[in-house]
Amino acid sequence: MKIRILLVEDDLTLRQVLKQSLELEGFSVDSHSTLSGARAALTYHLNTLRSPDNFSIVIVDLGLPDGDGSSLIRLVRSQSTLPVLVISAREDDGSKIDLLDAGADDYLVKPFSIGELKARIRVALRRQSREVNPPTDEIRIGALEINLPKRLVKRCGERVHLTPTEFNLLARLLAQAGQVVTHRQLLNDVWGAEYVEHVHYLRLYMTQLRAKLELDPAVPELLLTETGVGYRFCELRALPD
Numbered sequence: 020m021k022i023r024i025l026l027v028e029d030d031l032t033l034r035q036v037l038k039q040s041l042e043l044e045g046f047s048v049d050s051h052s053t054l055s056g057a058r059a060a061l062t063y064h065l066n067t068l069r070s071p072d073n074f075s076i077v078i079v080d081l082g083l084p085d086g087d088g089s090s091l092i093r094l095v096r097s098q099s100t101l102p103v104l105v106i107s108a109r110e111d112d113g114s115k116i117d118l119l120d121a122g123a124d125d126y127l128v129k130p131f132s133i134g135e136l137k138a139r140i141r142v143a144l145r146r147q148s149r150e151v152n153p154p155t156d157e158i159r160i161g162a163l164e165i166n167l168p169k170r171l172v173k174r175c176g177e178r179v180h181l182t183p184t185e186f187n188l189l190a191r192l193l194a195q196a197g198q199v200v201t202h203r204q205l206l207n208d209v210w211g212a213e214y215v216e217h218v219h220y221l222r223l224y225m226t227q228l229r230a231k232l233e234l235d236p237a238v239p240e241l242l243l244t245e246t247g248v249g250y251r252f253c254e255l256r257a258l259p260d
């Protein structure tokens with residue numbers, strides 16, 4: 020069965036290019052130019068779960084003629100775990116953070132390549148399938164081996180000692196490998212709700228983790244910075260074994 024995408028984009032040219040490109044990749048695309056059209060399609064989806072017409076992912080532009088696409092994120096999140104990708108021309112970090120904290124899976128700033136969009140779709144769909152089939156306990160990426168239940172990390176076959184907080188931070192990023200996680204989400208989940216403003220903790224611990232895990236901490240390949248937004252553990256298949 021084809022993976023079905025709900026695409027919301029008011030720019031006619033971009034909508035057509037995205038629809039055609041994604042259909043060429045084997046996706047089925049239901050495209051809309053307005054918030055009201057997308058809301059109607061989504062409400063139908065939410066009311067008819069498990070129908071073959073159901074969407075697997077939502078791709079939404081923010082600036083739409085009849086409102087802001089971010090309201091669609093809240094509609095999705097209030098009722099389902101359907102992945103949501105935001106495509107936007109807005110560059111400011113504040114709105115990206117708000118969207119991610121509101122439950123968007125990821126964002127792409129226009130202009131972006133179709134290859135980049137496909138990679139983000141793949142990551143978001145994998146995140147969704149992991150919620151149904153939890154990840155394997157053993158993760159191998161490049162020179163790194165991580166055993167989550169045993170809390171064991173090896174690099175090039177050698178045991179790496181991580182403090183409990185370092186390990187918890189690593190595990191939190193791995194739970195969404197390939198996706199950006201905001202500073203606020205990381206601080207809340209690793210340190211607790213009262214620490215969400217303590218971004219300096221995060222910087223300190225990321226420096227330590229990189230020193231222990233990266234081959235060259237100055238040029239990280241695993242623990243990537245999303246400037247002003249948060250961090251992203253690289254896509255798990257992005258490095259050769």
Ligand code: CA
Nearest residue numbers: 029080082083
């Ligand atoms: Ca727009």
